[in-house]
Amino acid sequence: MKKAVLFDLDGTLADTAADFIRIIQQICKELGRPIPAEDAIRAQVSEGARAMVQLVYPELNQDDATLLKYRQHFLDVYEQQVVVDTELFAGMYPLLEMLEKENIPWGIVTNKPRYLTEKLLNELKLNTRCAVLVCPQDVKHTKPDPEPMYLAANTLNLSSEDIIYVGDHPRDIDAGNNANMLTILAAYGYLPPNMKDNLNAWGADIIVQNVEQLHLEIAKQIS
Structure with missing residues (x-):
């Protein structure tokens, strides 16, 4: 037993995917970047913040300074909106x-x-x-x-x-x-x-x- x-x-x-989807979509709109498919965002939820932001900048590697900057931006936004649709x-x-x-x-x-x-x-x-x-x-x-x-x-x-x-x-x-x-x-x-x-x-x-x-x-x- x-x-x-x-x-x-x-x-x-x-x-938690709905909140991640909403935030990534929001960030893409702010930056004028293509918006990833919802299924693609959902599939990255378990991979962490870097993987999520890499959907916004797929051309950058995970150690790129630009990606790391927006990783922190993503985390700051998420902290304020952690349970909206979750x-x-x-x-x-x-x-x-x-x-x-x-x-x-x-x-x-x-x-x-x-x-x-x-x-x-x-x-x-x-x-x-x-x-x-x-x-x-x-x-x-x-x-x-x-x-x-x-x-x-x-x-x-x-x-x-x-x-x-x-x-x-x-x-x-x-x-x-x-x-x-x-x-x-x-x-x-x-x-x-x-x-x-x-x-x-x-x-x-x-x-x-x-x-x-x-x-x-x-x-x-x-x-």
Whole structure:
């Protein structure tokens, strides 16, 4: 029986894409740049701010000074508009309520910066419900390294083998597997386009297509 559940944030627990899409579109209009397709923006959400801004300047590499300048601009705008259209994926609130009713702690392990993550959780009123939060600032090595997973487990006073990790990116599954957690691939999330066709190759223990399936699978693992 598993004793805790950890989630990736963007594309797994929270559907944040609409805010990213709106902000990238806004920045493109400000700069007179071509506006990327919404699907292209959504696919980059899990890749971080540099990848998002590279959609605005696809001709620049990730270390270019211009790209880095607009990366900070993007982050500044996002901080002010972090929860405009963002919400939990449909069915996620009942899942969290089920975990809390069963006294199963849940938490978040994300590569999103802590100041943005905390603001998002505060806006969604999840900050006091989340039992553990691990962000890049808390570790030397981020996902797919298992260090953040072990830190979350230690914070919960649990063995990593007692924990489920849910994510929508190969690095999520790799991090969970590297820490000997039970891994669930959230195939409803922001999957990398070049890796959608062979989800079994990701190595997840379980694959779910929606939150309802996730709810059922987690319920099995904690009972």
